[in-house]
Amino acid sequence: MRGIVFVALGVVVLASAPAFAERGGTRSDGVTLTGDVLQLAIPFSALGYSAGIDDWPGVEQLGYVAGSTLAATYFMKYTIKEERPYQDENSPGHTFPSGHTSLAFAGASYWQQRYGWRVGAPMYAAAAFVGYSRNHARMHTWLDISTGAAMGVGFNLLFTSRYDNENTQIQIAPTDGGAMLGLNAKF
Numbered sequence: 673m674r675g676i677v678f679v680a681l682g683v684v685v686l687a688s689a690p691a692f693a694e695r696g697g698t699r700s701d702g703v704t705l706t707g708d709v710l711q712l713a714i715p716f717s718a719l720g721y722s723a724g725i726d727d728w729p730g731v732e733q734l735g736y737v738a739g740s741t742l743a744a745t746y747f748m749k750y751t752i753k754e755e756r757p758y759q760d761e762n763s764p765g766h767t768f769p770s771g772h773t774s775l776a777f778a779g780a781s782y783w784q785q786r787y788g789w790r791v792g793a794p795m796y797a798a799a800a801f802v803g804y805s806r807n808h809a810r811m812h813t814w815l816d817i818s819t820g821a822a823m824g825v826g827f828n829l830l831f832t833s834r835y836d837n838e839n840t841q842i843q844i845a846p847t848d849g850g851a852m853l854g855l856n857a858k859f
Contacts, residue, residue, distance in 0.1 A: 707772060714783075745775075756812070777821040779824075786835045
């Protein structure tokens with residue numbers, strides 16, 4: 673089962689590599705960089721948490737969700753070939769749907785579907801920021817972003833079931849510099 677975790681990590685990293693490519697005619701600032709980081713941090717934190725509490729069925733479900741979301745996203749990108757809002761003339765059009773947003777919402781929806789709204793709501797807020805950052809960077813329209821979000825949520829509705837273990841609790845609390853994610857586990 674741990675092999676699946678490493679394969680899933682590799683797929684996510686390879687699929688997101690184009691996100692860090694040079695951007696012509698677009699913004700590259702702190703908002704954009706934060707969105708780039710969060711698109712990976714949200715699903716990777718879910719993967720790390722699920723593996724950390726030995727929730728291997730959850731890891732498997734997240735693998736299905738991430739794999740399906742990325743496959744559908746890139747299938748649509750290369751089939752539809754929509755141009756980016758501020759695209760260079762020499763670059764191919766692969767804007768629809770937003771891959772950053774689909775992956776971020778896949779992770780956020782996994783958190784919510786598997787572990788509840790208490791942790792899911794802040795993850796959805798972070799995923800929404802990823803969507804905003806893609807529009808801010810002039811890489812996507814709101815249609816690209818909302819379609820990516822719908823795909824990430826939709827595959828969770830198909831593959832993710834609720835985790836039921838009274839021995840584990842997740843807590844999120846605001847801090848001065850951001851937020852704190854806490855884990856309580858009884859052995």
